Amino acid sequence: MSFDDKLFEYTLKAARDFENGFETNPVVPMQDAIDAIEAFDEPVPMGKTDALDVIKLLNEIGTPATTLSRSGRFFGFVVGGTLPVSVASSWLTSTWDQNAALTVLGYTAAKLEQVSRKWIVEMLDLPAETAMGFVSGATMAGFTALSSARHRIYKNLCYDLKKQGLRNAPEIKIVVSADIHATNISALNYMGYGRDELTFVPVDDQGRIILSEMPKLDDRTIVLVQAGNINSGAFDDFHGICDMAEKAGAWVHVDGAFGGWMKLSPKRRHLCDGMERADSWSIDCHKWLNVPYDSAIAIVKDREAMMETFTISASYLTTDGERIPNNFTPELSRRARGVDVWAALKHLGRDGFGEMIDRCSDHAAWFAPELEKLGFTIMNDVVINQIVFCLNDNDDERLDRIFKRVNDSGKAWFGSTKWQDRTVYRMSIISHETTKDDLMVALDAIKDALDKV
Ligand SMILES: *Cc1c(COP(=O)(O)O)cnc(C)c1O
Numbered sequence: 001m002s003f004d005d006k007l008f009e010y011t012l013k014a015a016r017d018f019e020n021g022f023e024t025n026p027v028v029p030m031q032d033a034i035d036a037i038e039a040f041d042e043p044v045p046m047g048k049t050d051a052l053d054v055i056k057l058l059n060e061i062g063t064p065a066t067t068l069s070r071s072g073r074f075f076g077f078v079v080g081g082t083l084p085v086s087v088a089s090s091w092l093t094s095t096w097d098q099n100a101a102l103t104v105l106g107y108t109a110a111k112l113e114q115v116s117r118k119w120i121v122e123m124l125d126l127p128a129e130t131a132m133g134f135v136s137g138a139t140m141a142g143f144t145a146l147s148s149a150r151h152r153i154y155k156n157l158c159y160d161l162k163k164q165g166l167r168n169a170p171e172i173k174i175v176v177s178a179d180i181h182a183t184n185i186s187a188l189n190y191m192g193y194g195r196d197e198l199t200f201v202p203v204d205d206q207g208r209i210i211l212s213e214m215p216k217l218d219d220r221t222i223v224l225v226q227a228g229n230i231n232s233g234a235f236d237d238f239h240g241i242c243d244m245a246e247k248a249g250a251w252v253h254v255d256g257a258f259g260g261w262m263k264l265s266p267k268r269r270h271l272c273d274g275m276e277r278a279d280s281w282s283i284d285c286h287k288w289l290n291v292p293y294d295s296a297i298a299i300v301k302d303r304e305a306m307m308e309t310f311t312i313s314a315s316y317l318t319t320d321g322e323r324i325p326n327n328f329t330p331e332l333s334r335r336a337r338g339v340d341v342w343a344a345l346k347h348l349g350r351d352g353f354g355e356m357i358d359r360c361s362d363h364a365a366w367f368a369p370e371l372e373k374l375g376f377t378i379m380n381d382v383v384i385n386q387i388v389f390c391l392n393d394n395d396d397e398r399l400d401r402i403f404k405r406v407n408d409s410g411k412a413w414f415g416s417t418k419w420q421d422r423t424v425y426r427m428s429i430i431s432h433e434t435t436k437d438d439l440m441v442a443l444d445a446i447k448d449a450l451d452k453v
Contacts, residue, residue: 007052014059018066026410027071033064070290072433073442076415078230078258078386080287081431089343090292093336100134100336101326109336114323116341120297123350124263125276131303133310133328134338136294138257141282142187144298144310144330149222149251149280150191152305156219166192173221175199175214175250179207181230184255205420206234206381209241219249227275228259231419231426233386235259238274252278257296258287258430262384264354268361271383288357290432291340298328360385360429367427367439374443374450379419387427388419396422398453405449412442 039061049057068074070081098106100113117132135141153172154161161169174193176184178200185195202213207229217223223245225236238254245252254260254275260283263272275281279302285295300306311327326332348356361384368382371389380388391399403414403425417426 004052007055010052010059011055014055014063018063022068022071025068027068027074027413028407028410029065029067030410036061037065070431070433072431072435072438073412074431075427075429075442076413078287078428078430080258080284081290081433082292083290083344083347083432085347086289086291086340086344089340093339096336098336098339099333100338101332101334103324106325106336109339110323110325112336112342113325113338116338116345117323119345120341121299124260124281124299126299127301129303131300131306131328133298133300133306134325134334134341135296135298135329135331136334136337137286137296138181138255138282138284139183139187140330141257141284141296141298142184142253142255143190144306144328145253145280145282145300146184146187146222146224147191147330148298148300148302148306148309149253151309152251152302153220153222155305155308170220173199173215173218174224175201175217175221176224177201177203177207177209177226177236179203179229180224180226181255181257184224206232208234209236211237211240211244214241214244217244217248217250221245221248221250223250223252225252225254225278226259227254227256227262227272227281228384229386230257231386231388231417232380233259233384234381235262235271235275235383238272238277240274242274242277246277251280254278254281256281257284259384261288261353261357264350265358265361266351266354267358268384285337285341285344288360288430289341289344289353290356291337291344294335295337295340297341356432357385360431360434363429363434363436363439364427366436367429367443370439370443371446374446379424385429388417388424389427390422390424396424399425402446402449402453405453406442406445409445409448411445412438 069079098109100106100109103110113134121128121130133144135144151161154169157170159169174188176198199215201209204210209225223241225241227235242252260281262268263275281299283297285291285297286293307327310329312332364382364385364387368378368387372378375392376389377392378387378389390396400416407413414425414427416423
């Protein structure tokens, strides 16, 4: 069955209409649109529905209920938008239906992973042979990199984890920032470690590891640090931590889901000083690189450890090509997400990407004092794109009511967060779409809510 023009034309028009309404539509769907998606919940369809009718239904009911998290006025969570070039590359790649498991199933996909790997490794100041797997998100990137770390430690101990298993394995120590993103704990859980087995290191008021609190490290230790705290945006002291780790022979992993890209920023790259000395990194592409979901990279300097952890051998899997994509990921079959990464990097270039992340961070630097003028206290050092704030009088309950009102206005959207044992608000500016005008609209919505609450 091939595509007919009507299906493509309708879909293209639907996408265009979505784009055209984008600036004026509410940032989050209205309640009637959310109610309307109940219509999808039908009994199992027994017969066929014409493809065009399916897409019409999807558009008519689904589109109005979309959350415009890619909007320039969506400041909740830490999510990112999508560059038009990467949406287009993703469409085309879906049409190709390439499986990025093997080169023979997708020559272009495999090549563009390899090219993106080379570019990113160079831009992050890493050795040329550094390995990279293209995974679904930073959670899986953490799992992938940390599994590689564990493999290296056991290999050095002549313990074959794949054969002998975890139950009788020598103990290893996992040292984690007390303020690490929760998904790293999930990744460690998937690897078989419980929370009580981890050593948490106390952090300062920005969520950075306090160096003097670091435990003794050895060559059976993995240390997890952060480039970009999920709330404050703070960066750990990579030189300080890597000095200790290098002396002890410990493995350092950096969760740089969004902050890892700061290395490309002309103005703020000093925050990443020493990050290149670590052993592995997890970095999202669906956040600051602004490519469609789902996309992230696991980066591991020790190519051998990564390949030995993830190579799947089966008699029918061919090993032609210079880099077998599935040797670096937990999955076998997967979407050719590296194509979107390549498209975004090719389009923006290193300088354009660096400019974009600085622009987002400059916006935050401008917005924070504006919030102060309105009676808010900024609770973090605004070093990149993140602002954590509360009311001057610490009335967190009113703060919540104010921002519920802002969010209900559909003009802008802010999310709450837990910071220093309080529920306060957080602004993350991470979409390439955010302009000064968007910030003005958001400020007006806040002023209006302050008047009324
Ligand atoms: C978003 C984020 C994660 C999790 O990433 P996913 O892509 O959602 O799996 C981990 N760490 C940090 C710092 C993040 O911002």
